[in-house]
């Protein structure tokens with residue numbers, strides 16, 4: 001990613017069915033979006049998000065898998081998408097809609113996935129980030145503490161034994 005892209009706070013992509021928001025500074029580059037919807041998300045293309053390349057429902061499901069919360073969506077008034085299927089963790093207003101407990105999931109040989117509402121504070125108690133989903137580094141190899149930047153995968157960090165209960169999504173890099 002170029003420095004100019006890193007400087008962008010948020011970029012918006014929209015059509016009549018869907019609005020997608022991307023926050024480059026919190027993208028952990030796990031490439032989940034690239035794997036699940038490669039025609040929509042392509043880092044080599046400009047713009048890198050092409051909303052016409054898949055159904056809005058597919059894009060919603062893909063964004064619900066973004067581990068860092070760097071991708072979000074909302075439905076514009078013109079959308080025909082079922083609003084109930086578009087209320088996952090990637091929904092822009094997910095946080096305001098939740099009264100449930102925070103969930104933390106340990107990803108095999110990877111980060112801690114925290115689903116919230118979440119506020120992350122630095123060592124001085126200053127707010128670092130606020131959102132609904134974050135991937136926190138568990139390996140200590142990230143250069144973006146406390147967030148995972150996928151260095152666990154690049155550096156082959158292995159601490160968890162292989163388990164039959166490990167889900168397919170956990171086996172992929174996040």
Ligand code: SF4
Pocket residue numbers: 026027028029030031032033034065066067068069070071
């Ligand atoms: S963190 Fe989200 S936006 Fe960044 S590459 Fe992964 S899935 Fe895509």
Ligand code: FES
Pocket residue numbers: 110111112136137138139140141142147148149150151152153
């Ligand atoms: S867990 Fe991903 S960089 Fe540490």
